[in-house]
Structures are given as C-alpha cells and as structure tokens.
Amino acid sequence: MARRRARNTVRREPVSTDDATMSDKDTVTDQGKGDGGAQKRLDNTTKIVSIVSVSVGLMLSVAGYFGNLKLQALQKSIAELNVAKGNIDVAKGQLDISKGAMEVSEKQYVLAARLAISFSTPLAKSFALDVSQCGADQACLGQRISYPTTQMGNEFTIAVPRWRERKGLMTGDTCSREGLHARQVVLLGIRNIGYADAQNVTIRFIRKSSPHPSPLQPWFEPSANGEAIAYYDLPPTSRGWTSDTVSIDVVRGASSPEKDRVEEQLVMASVASARELYGTVLVPIEISWTDALTGKTGSMPVMQGQQPRLRKYLGNHLGGSEIGNLGDSC
Known part of the structure; x- marks a missing residue:
C-alpha cells in the first residue's frame, strides 16, 4: 500500500520565477497591443469626424454666404419691383388725373361759348x-x-x-x-x-x-x-x-x-x-x-x-x- 501510494505520487517541478514573469509579460503585451489599436482607431475616427465636421461647417458657411447673397439679391429685386410698382402707381395716378383733367377740359370746351x-x-x-x-x-x-x-x-x-x-x-x-x-x-x-x-x-x-x-x-x-x-x-x-x-x-x-x-x-x-x-x-x-x-x-x-x-x-x-x-x- 505504501509503495502504491509512492508510485502514484506525481512529482511537481518548481516553476521558475522567470517563466512566470515572461508569461505575465506576454499577457500584458498582448493586452497592451489590443488597447493601443483601439485607441488608434478611435483617434483616427475622431480626426475624420473633425475633418468632416470642419468640411460640413465650411460648406454650410459657404452655402450660407451664397445663400445670403441670393437672399440679398432677391430682397433687392423685390425692393426694386416695389419701387417700380410704386412708380407705375404714381404714373397711373397722374394718368388718371390727366384723363380727368382732359375730360373736364373737353366738357368745358363743349359747353363754352x-x-x-x-x-x-x-x-x-x-x-x-x-x-x-x-x-x-x-x-x-x-x-x-x-x-x-x-x-x-x-x-x-x-x-x-x-x-x-x-x-x-x-x-x-x-x-x-x-x-x-x-x-x-x-x-x-x-x-x-x-x-x-x-x-x-x-x-x-x-x-x-x-x-x-x-x-x-x-x-x-x-x-x-x-x-x-x-x-x-x-x-x-x-x-x-x-x-x-x-x-x-x-x-x-x-x-x-x-x-x-x-x-x-x-x-x-x-x-x-x-x-x-x-x-x-x-x-x-x-x-x-x-x-x-x-x-x-x-x-x-x-x-x-x-x-x-x-x-x-x-x-x-x-x-x-x-x-x-x-x-x-x-
């Protein structure tokens, strides 16, 4: 019984401290490599988003600038049209006055001696x-x-x-x-x-x-x-x-x-x-x-x-x- 126990006993070798350390290093290095790639991708994404944001902002600024120009031109055209319409109304009023004066003159001419x-x-x-x-x-x-x-x-x-x-x-x-x-x-x-x-x-x-x-x-x-x-x-x-x-x-x-x-x-x-x-x-x-x-x-x-x-x-x-x-x- 004593021999059987001895035969079944497995001898455990002591683990070297250096091996344990290397294993831990490998684990840390692999994790570090994974974390660094994600960070890099995040940084790249941030840069792209920033570039896109700046581009979009620039485009919106340019669009707003030209939009303002078009709006100003439109407003100017509307103002000119209003002035023209006002002039037409004034001319029409003067024409009506002249027409009325002519009718009065014609009536006076017909009735006059x-x-x-x-x-x-x-x-x-x-x-x-x-x-x-x-x-x-x-x-x-x-x-x-x-x-x-x-x-x-x-x-x-x-x-x-x-x-x-x-x-x-x-x-x-x-x-x-x-x-x-x-x-x-x-x-x-x-x-x-x-x-x-x-x-x-x-x-x-x-x-x-x-x-x-x-x-x-x-x-x-x-x-x-x-x-x-x-x-x-x-x-x-x-x-x-x-x-x-x-x-x-x-x-x-x-x-x-x-x-x-x-x-x-x-x-x-x-x-x-x-x-x-x-x-x-x-x-x-x-x-x-x-x-x-x-x-x-x-x-x-x-x-x-x-x-x-x-x-x-x-x-x-x-x-x-x-x-x-x-x-x-x-």
Missing part, C-alpha cells in the same frame, strides 16, 4: 337785294347785317338804292389797261359754335374815312412807294387811321333757341378790285367776348389767317371782281 369768324365778299347787287329783303340790323335768313358806325350806315343808304337799280355796279373802263372791276362789299361774319351764349362781344378795328365828300368816288391807300395797298394788306398801324370798337350785346349759342342763333354780318368796306376803296373803310383787328356760363373772357385776332380768303375773292376775276379788259369790243 366759341366764336367763329369768316369773311365774305358779295357783289354789290347781291348785297343790295339781301338788305332790301331783310333790312339792315334785322335778323333774316339766319343772319343779321349791320353797320358798325353811323357814318358808314349813311354812306350805304346812298349806295344800296343805286345798286338795286343796277347803277354803280361796275367801275373802270372796258378799253383801259385795268379793264372793268365789279363793286363788292366786305362782310365780317361772327357766329357762336359753342353751347353757352357769348356776351359783351366787342370788335376792335381801325377806321379811315374817304378823303372825298361823296361815298361814290373811289380812293386809294398809298404804300411807301406810292402804290395802292390792297384791303387785306392794310397794316393796323397805317398813318391816318383811327382805332375804334363796336359792341354786340350777345351772340347766341346752342343753349339758346334756334330762332335766336343768327350769324352777325358786320359791314367792313365797299371796294372794287381790292385796292379801290369807297366811303368809310374798317379793318377788324381783334374780337373779344364773355362766356355767359363761366364769366371768363376770350379773345382772338381777326385778320390772322383770313388774308388768303380775302385775296382769293377780292381782285380775282374768278370771284367776280376783276372783269378784265374788253379791248376787242373797243
């Missing part, structure tokens, strides 16, 4: 028949013939009966160089083409009497070189002419009954061939009036623009004034 003037040059015989039918200063056939001065009225009282009897209708000589001239009367027509009545109508003119005692004898207005001046070329500052005015109470407009809306015909002169003058001669310069609705006054020149018409119908054979030379019958 508006005088229209024109010259006519009837032959002496035709004028005499009209006066005989209607009488001077009497409304007839839509017109009223009147003499601005008493002296002129007296002179025509002598001439008109002769014209009715076919006397004094022609002047000149059939066999002379100038030939025959027909007698004509210069009439200034005044009518109201507006709505309101024209009140206090006044015509300013220059006047000159004949140097002869008889209105049946012709006279001439000489120019600087001694030639006779045509009626339509008589200057308003001619020497020896007197400035005067004649008034008409009212010239009716569309607001008055039609029967009262007559054209005023004022006798200005009796002529033959434009340069041959008879009796008192008047040359109208300006006409003025007062609007019955607004009380405003208006005026306009008379002769301006009328010379071509007078030149056409005075001293023109087509108008009946210059008959011409009839030498073949002499």
Whole structure:
C-alpha cells in the first residue's frame, strides 16, 4: 500500500520565477497591443469626424454666404419691383388725373361759348337785294347785317338804292389797261359754335374815312412807294387811321333757341378790285367776348389767317371782281 501510494505520487517541478514573469509579460503585451489599436482607431475616427465636421461647417458657411447673397439679391429685386410698382402707381395716378383733367377740359370746351369768324365778299347787287329783303340790323335768313358806325350806315343808304337799280355796279373802263372791276362789299361774319351764349362781344378795328365828300368816288391807300395797298394788306398801324370798337350785346349759342342763333354780318368796306376803296373803310383787328356760363373772357385776332380768303375773292376775276379788259369790243 505504501509503495502504491509512492508510485502514484506525481512529482511537481518548481516553476521558475522567470517563466512566470515572461508569461505575465506576454499577457500584458498582448493586452497592451489590443488597447493601443483601439485607441488608434478611435483617434483616427475622431480626426475624420473633425475633418468632416470642419468640411460640413465650411460648406454650410459657404452655402450660407451664397445663400445670403441670393437672399440679398432677391430682397433687392423685390425692393426694386416695389419701387417700380410704386412708380407705375404714381404714373397711373397722374394718368388718371390727366384723363380727368382732359375730360373736364373737353366738357368745358363743349359747353363754352366759341366764336367763329369768316369773311365774305358779295357783289354789290347781291348785297343790295339781301338788305332790301331783310333790312339792315334785322335778323333774316339766319343772319343779321349791320353797320358798325353811323357814318358808314349813311354812306350805304346812298349806295344800296343805286345798286338795286343796277347803277354803280361796275367801275373802270372796258378799253383801259385795268379793264372793268365789279363793286363788292366786305362782310365780317361772327357766329357762336359753342353751347353757352357769348356776351359783351366787342370788335376792335381801325377806321379811315374817304378823303372825298361823296361815298361814290373811289380812293386809294398809298404804300411807301406810292402804290395802292390792297384791303387785306392794310397794316393796323397805317398813318391816318383811327382805332375804334363796336359792341354786340350777345351772340347766341346752342343753349339758346334756334330762332335766336343768327350769324352777325358786320359791314367792313365797299371796294372794287381790292385796292379801290369807297366811303368809310374798317379793318377788324381783334374780337373779344364773355362766356355767359363761366364769366371768363376770350379773345382772338381777326385778320390772322383770313388774308388768303380775302385775296382769293377780292381782285380775282374768278370771284367776280376783276372783269378784265374788253379791248376787242373797243
């Protein structure tokens, strides 16, 4: 039994201290190596995260910068659009104001008293028949013939009966160089083409009497070189002419009954061939009036623009004034 126990006993060798130490070192070294790799990976990850964070931050900063620029540009565009819209609104307002002013002006123009003037040059015989039918200063056939001065009225009282009897209708000589001239009367027509009545109508003119005692004898207005001046070329500052005015109470407009809306015909002169003058001669310069609705006054020149018409119908054979030379019958 004692031997069996001895045989079964295992001999244990003592473990060297160095071996134990080496084993512990290996264990520590392996653990250290594992911990160091993880730390390195952690450091690398941290660096990457930092780089990514910086990149993302930079990108966000850049994006924010350009975003701010775009936002500022957008805000600037919106501000400019608002300014433009404001300008458009202002322009539209001004346009509306102008439109309203035009409508008011148009309405005032339609309602205002508006005088229209024109010259006519009837032959002496035709004028005499009209006066005989209607009488001077009497409304007839839509017109009223009147003499601005008493002296002129007296002179025509002598001439008109002769014209009715076919006397004094022609002047000149059939066999002379100038030939025959027909007698004509210069009439200034005044009518109201507006709505309101024209009140206090006044015509300013220059006047000159004949140097002869008889209105049946012709006279001439000489120019600087001694030639006779045509009626339509008589200057308003001619020497020896007197400035005067004649008034008409009212010239009716569309607001008055039609029967009262007559054209005023004022006798200005009796002529033959434009340069041959008879009796008192008047040359109208300006006409003025007062609007019955607004009380405003208006005026306009008379002769301006009328010379071509007078030149056409005075001293023109087509108008009946210059008959011409009839030498073949002499």
